[in-house]
Amino acid sequence: MPGRSLLEKIWDQHVIARLSEDTDLLHIDRHLLHDLGGSRGLLDLKSRGLKVHNPELTFATPDHALSTAPGRAGTSKIGMELLAALRVETAASGITLFDVDQPGQGIVHVIGPELGLSLPGATIVCGDSHTCTHGGLGALAFGIGSSELTHVLATQALIQKRPKTLRARFEGRLPLGVTAKDMILALIGHIGAAGGTGYAVEYAGSAIRALPIEGRLTICNLSIELGAKMGMVAPDETTFEFLRGRPYAPQGEMWDLAVKAWRELPSDPDAVFDREVVIDVEKIIPQVTWGISPEHVVGVDGVIPDPKAVDDPARRAAIETALEYMGLQGGAPIAGTPIDWVFIGSCTNSRLSDLRAAAEVARGRKVAAGVRAWVVPGSENVKREAVAEGLDKIFIEAGFEWREPGCSMCLAANGEVVGPGQRSVSTSNRNFVGRQGPRARTHLASPASAAASAIAGAIADVRMMGR
Amino acid sequence: MPKPFDKLTATAAPIMRSNIDTDVIIRIERLVGNGIRGTLGKWAFGSLRYLPDGSENPDFILNREPYRDAEILVTGPNFGCGSSREGAVWSLQERGIRAIIGSGFGDIFFANCFQNGILPIIIDKAMVDQLAADIEATQGAGKVSIDLEAQTIVSPSGARHSFEIDPRRREGLLKGLDEVALTLQRDDEIHAFQTADRTARPWIHSTRTPASRTSA
Numbered sequence: 001m002p003g004r005s006l007l008e009k010i011w012d013q014h015v016i017a018r019l020s021e022d023t024d025l026l027h028i029d030r031h032l033l034h035d036l037g038g039s040r041g042l043l044d045l046k047s048r049g050l051k052v053h054n055p056e057l058t059f060a061t062p063d064h065a066l067s068t069a070p071g072r073a074g075t076s077k078i079g080m081e082l083l084a085a086l087r088v089e090t091a092a093s094g095i096t097l098f099d100v101d102q103p104g105q106g107i108v109h110v111i112g113p114e115l116g117l118s119l120p121g122a123t124i125v126c127g128d129s130h131t132c133t134h135g136g137l138g139a140l141a142f143g144i145g146s147s148e149l150t151h152v153l154a155t156q157a158l159i160q161k162r163p164k165t166l167r168a169r170f171e172g173r174l175p176l177g178v179t180a181k182d183m184i185l186a187l188i189g190h191i192g193a194a195g196g197t198g199y200a201v202e203y204a205g206s207a208i209r210a211l212p213i214e215g216r217l218t219i220c221n222l223s224i225e226l227g228a229k230m231g232m233v234a235p236d237e238t239t240f241e242f243l244r245g246r247p248y249a250p251q252g253e254m255w256d257l258a259v260k261a262w263r264e265l266p267s268d269p270d271a272v273f274d275r276e277v278v279i280d281v282e283k284i285i286p287q288v289t290w291g292i293s294p295e296h297v298v299g300v301d302g303v304i305p306d307p308k309a310v311d312d313p314a315r316r317a318a319i320e321t322a323l324e325y326m327g328l329q330g331g332a333p334i335a336g337t338p339i340d341w342v343f344i345g346s347c348t349n350s351r352l353s354d355l356r357a358a359a360e361v362a363r364g365r366k367v368a369a370g371v372r373a374w375v376v377p378g379s380e381n382v383k384r385e386a387v388a389e390g391l392d393k394i395f396i397e398a399g400f401e402w403r404e405p406g407c408s409m410c411l412a413a414n415g416e417v418v419g420p421g422q423r424s425v426s427t428s429n430r431n432f433v434g435r436q437g438p439r440a441r442t443h444l445a446s447p448a449s450a451a452a453s454a455i456a457g458a459i460a461d462v463r464m465m466g467r
Numbered sequence: 468m469p470k471p472f473d474k475l476t477a478t479a480a481p482i483m484r485s486n487i488d489t490d491v492i493i494r495i496e497r498l499v500g501n502g503i504r505g506t507l508g509k510w511a512f513g514s515l516r517y518l519p520d521g522s523e524n525p526d527f528i529l530n531r532e533p534y535r536d537a538e539i540l541v542t543g544p545n546f547g548c549g550s551s552r553e554g555a556v557w558s559l560q561e562r563g564i565r566a567i568i569g570s571g572f573g574d575i576f577f578a579n580c581f582q583n584g585i586l587p588i589i590i591d592k593a594m595v596d597q598l599a600a601d602i603e604a605t606q607g608a609g610k611v612s613i614d615l616e617a618q619t620i621v622s623p624s625g626a627r628h629s630f631e632i633d634p635r636r637r638e639g640l641l642k643g644l645d646e647v648a649l650t651l652q653r654d655d656e657i658h659a660f661q662t663a664d665r666t667a668r669p670w671i672h673s674t675r676t677p678a679s680r681t682s683a
């Protein structure tokens with residue numbers, strides 16, 4: 001029998017019942033709720049006359065519908081209602097809520113790892129597709145829909161089909177100015193936005209081992225943009241060091257027990273994957289998207305694809321549609337494209353290391369005239385730590401706006417939008433049509449690239465900034 | 468509880484662009500709030516269906532006869548990728564869509580369809596393209612028939628395609644089963660699992676004693 005992969009080991013540990021050859025009833029270890037769907041799920045459960053099966057395994061925080069303006073000014077009436085409902089329903093069910101202005105509040109995918117709620121080997125779900133983020137700690141984490149959310153509330157279990165496995169190995173040493181965000185965008189460019197559909201992706205290789213946890217979380221975050229609802233990195237010493245002492249991480253003897261179990265999780269050397277991809281990271285340069293799918297990505301020193309040079313009619317039409325929406329010319333260099341907005345934030349890139357990288361570029365410089373640049377920390381704790389380090393001052397002096405933690409302009413659910421026809425460089429994860437507002441044009445990039453672009457007033461190569 | 472699905476003969480609309488994400492199917496601001504069910508049908512594909520001034524875009528297929536009444540969508544690769552928002556499925560359902568035929572779907576969207584009694588069918592891309600061409604050849608007048616029990620699709624040209632679907636999912640759709648109720652029948656097994664797991668992995672279950680502070 002061949003060895004087992006990380007996915008298979010975690011999966012097997014969670015099977016409550018085998019429902020068919022490839023479908024199991026899995027135990028769910030952590031269920032995270034947010035303001036957009038949390039109270040709806042709890043109310044749905046109530047209307048069925050059911051109770052939350054395991055409130056102690058369920059945690060909630062508001063992030064999506066909350067304004068990130070100072071003082072939360074501008075949160076919509078519906079956003080306030082959702083927040084009120086989340087408070088009432090979590091309290092009634094005995095679910096811990098990390099509320100506004102409290103340590104612990106933040107984007108669900110930032111707070112899970114930060115609080116030590118997300119652990120290696122755990123199954124973690126949330127009604128949000130970027131739940132794959134938590135896989136950076138060696139968890140089996142994935143997004144679910146509203147019906148599945150109700151199912152988990154009612155049963156603490158979920159019916160899941162065993163996915164195929166894909167191992168993406170990043171090998172080599174990351175060049176200067178190139179980040180985790182660039183690694184994963186390069187992979188998406190390489191295998192496409194549906195390249196991972198039906199798979200659980202394990203990220204491996206020397207470049208992944210060398211990444212700190214926050215970089216691994218960024219990589220796993222974009223698994224869903226690869227089409228894969230699960231992405232994971234095997235836990236190692238870096239993982240254990242990250243988790244040690246976090247509020248919800250195990251303590252004392254229990255910590256030792258847990259680490260012992262976690263050491264057994266990495267894929268066996270002879271584990272077999274349904275698909276393998278190898279990426280040479282030394283060839284990666286900072287990435288930026290030019291179109292309306294994360295797979296529409298080029299190196300920042302590259303050119304926008306020219307539809308006239310493409311033979312396949314379907315591909316040509318797709319490029320034409322994207323360029324028309326984006327207001328770009330095929331064949332032109334992507335760098336130097338003037339921008340209106342910069343957004344540094346989202347569950348992809350709003351952790352302390354992301355803010356440090358952006359601040360490093362911004363320090364002593366000025367945001368270009370005509371550009372509005374926002375920095376939105378991922379959580380209350382990230383905000384406090386950044387302030388303690390003086391990052392907020394660096395940003396404010398450089399002309400960035402420093403905001404309250406939340407999802408903000410990543411999804412434009414609370415009036416925080418990029419205007420029609422305006423162009424933004426964003427550290428988030430989706431450059432979809434209208435994602436940052438009706439007819440908004442989004443270019444995805446790393447925090448360092450986004451900061452460099454804010455200073456330049458145009459899409460910029462951070463490697464040219466001389467730091 | 469989802470409505471059962473067995474057979475359907477209906478107008479089908481090809482929407483063949485690749486990577487139509489769930490943000491395009493339904494914009495987020497339509498989904499903010501707890502009372503949104505029943506309000507979403509007119510916002511499905513909003514950015515494609517309406518011009519910036521709010522009027523209907525006459526070029527968009529679902530604004531044209533006879534496609535306006537389509538109950539089946541024929542879609543390009545990776546339809547429903549992106550966000551997990553089940554509102555995407557609700558908006559299609561409220562728009563009258565009951566089945567979607569494509570070469571591949573976003574994983575979460577695919578699962579959400581079954582939860583709402585919508586049948587997503589995966590067939591080869593060449594077959595999808597042929598089906599779309601057959602529909603367009605009749606200007607949409609030719610209907611498409613789907614038989615879930617027999618797992619077949621009949622195109623307006625008379626061509627018959629078979630498809631495969633997970634037997635559990637098929638049964639669930641045919642009978643309109645409620646998964647929550649089914650799983651709760653196994654509650655003893657869930658409790659037995661948790662009891663054993665509390666010994667095997669106590670750190671998963673003892674979440675009520677976080678270190679005194681919640682700041683990291």
Ligand code: SF4
Pocket residue numbers: 063064107108109128130346347348406407410411428429
């Ligand atoms: S930051 Fe964006 S992608 Fe992440 S959870 Fe919030 S809305 Fe979703």
